[in-house]
Amino acid sequence: MNIPETQKDLLAYLDRITRELGSTRGGRIQNRLDHFTTASITDSLAISRSLASQYLNELVRAGLVVKAGARPVCYFHRRSLERFFQSRIERSTYPSVEQLFATLGNGERLDFDRAIGHELSLAPCISQLCAALKYPPAGLPILLCGASGTGKGLLAELPSNTARTSASCSRKPSL
Template sequence: MLEKVYAYVVEATKLELSDQGNSLYISEQLQLSRNMVSQYLNQLFAEGRLLKINTRPVVFYDGDTIEDMYGVSLHQREFISLEEFQKALQPHQPQDFEKLIGYDESLASLVNQCKATISYPPSGLPLLLYGPTGTGKSFLAQLMYEYAINQGLIAEDRNFLIVNCSEYANNPELLTANLFGHKKGRLPELTGIIPV
């Protein structure tokens, strides 16, 4: 009987997360007592074969079928609500430093230094990124900016300004104007006001 209940849950799971995985519905379909079906479902859950959603009524799904259908790997087997369960089915979107290949291995030390620099109280430390062209300095700076926003260290509406120093080699006033703004007409090669 246990395997019959399990087979039914597997088939019900394939029906795109229907609510047919509750003990009352299964007991009616298999013509078994609701208490017996509930006992089997909880036993299958305890064995790690089913997922459990603690809604009313409690709903069970086959974990392997869900993982295959949605292409995810679920580390959690029990969920408080259907919303929590559906959120777990969303593919993980890498954030800030997770986008950097090797962030948790070969570049872990660099990432930790960047995080410490950004997080240093009260408002982070100055940081200069240098290196040959094409080594990822601008990308790393963008990830640091995303990290600061994700950690609530800066407001989401703050701008990320990329400064290519080679553009200002012959005109350092232009750099100052781009960073801090300028008044119209003060620099002949610029027109308009650049907001800060």
């Protein structure tokens, strides 16, 4: 698919702000929704409103972006929302933002997904940890080595709940 550079910039911007939305908790999500409107997006990227609307709707049709609401309409990066909420988004459009978030759940992150870098730099380590934890009948012993302050303790604490660990390790980290 040949995507214009401005459309790539728009998708990257949506990805970034959707990930930032994931770092908020509680009622603060509602206060940040104005960042996802067409007007805010056009101001941030310095592009015309009509071009932004055209590109956003093309991205919705391509399944890369989720559209929610009636006025103002909010646009979210699909994959970033799915990663944060750990739930598949079935549709590309929703009548309201509240309905979109209600279908996704509460956004509680599963075990290893709470570690910073779980999808990038820590992905190989987490893959190996998951393999060791799932080894029959009761997993393998794990030795974590590294310098002080590198997160060994955090990685040791994350898989404490075995029922959730199975869900957390059931999918491969994306690179």
